[in-house]
Amino acid sequence: MTVVVAALFYLVPIAVMALCIHLGLYAHPEPQPVATAAVTTVVPGDDNGDGIIDEDESGWDCATMGNRICGWCA
Numbered sequence: 001m002t003v004v005v006a007a008l009f010y011l012v013p014i015a016v017m018a019l020c021i022h023l024g025l026y027a028h029p030e031p032q033p034v035a036t037a038a039v040t041t042v043v044p045g046d047d048n049g050d051g052i053i054d055e056d057e058s059g060w061d062c063a064t065m066g067n068r069i070c071g072w073c074a
C-alpha cells in the first residue's frame with residue numbers, strides 16, 4: 001500500500017507536468033493581425049499606383065527619367 005501511495009505521489013505530478021508540456025508543445029498562439037495597411041503615396045502619373053512611375057506610365061518623362069533617351073525602343 002505504501003508503495004502504491006508513494007508511486008502515485010510522484011507519478012501524478014510528473015504526469016501533470018508531462019501533460020502540460022504536451023499541451024504547451026501543441027498550443028498554437030492566436031495569430032496576430034498583421035498590419036496590412038499599405039502605405040501608398042499618390043504619385044502623379046503613377047497609373048497603376050505602385051508608387052513607382054514606370055516607363056510605360058503617363059507620368060514618365062523620358063527626358064529626365066530612366067536612360068534619358070526618348071523614342072521608340074529607347
Ligand SMILES: [Ca+2]
Nearest residue numbers: 048050052054
Ligand atoms: Ca507605377
Ligand SMILES: [Ca+2]
Nearest residue numbers: 066067069074
Ligand atoms: Ca528611355
